[in-house]
Amino acid sequence: MANPHAGEVTLTLNGTAYPCKLTLGALAELEAELQTGTLIDLIDRFDTGAFSSRDVLALCVAGLRGGGWRGTSADLLTADIAGGPVGAAQAAALLLARAFTPVA
Structure with missing residues (x-):
């Protein structure tokens, strides 16, 4: 279970x-x-709903890799993600929010 x-x-x-x-x-x-802009630009895209499927994929791969997964983007392209594209986008948005939320 995620913390x-x-x-x-x-x-x-x-x-x-x-x-x-x-x-x-x-x-x-x-x-x-991503090779475009900064992480702040990426956050802005999620805040405004202007993110792309590429943004979602890159965030999911980065989060998985940060969690110890050793797969690649190509592996994720063929995976069945719970919740489909919406589930992946929700996970990506949560990753961004949790990464940049200060913990007291």
């Missing part, structure tokens, strides 16, 4: 639940993958 206070989100792929977390390394990989 939201540690910035974790659960993403279920092919019936298996995986922990996701945007670690510093995962965020660096995410920036390199």
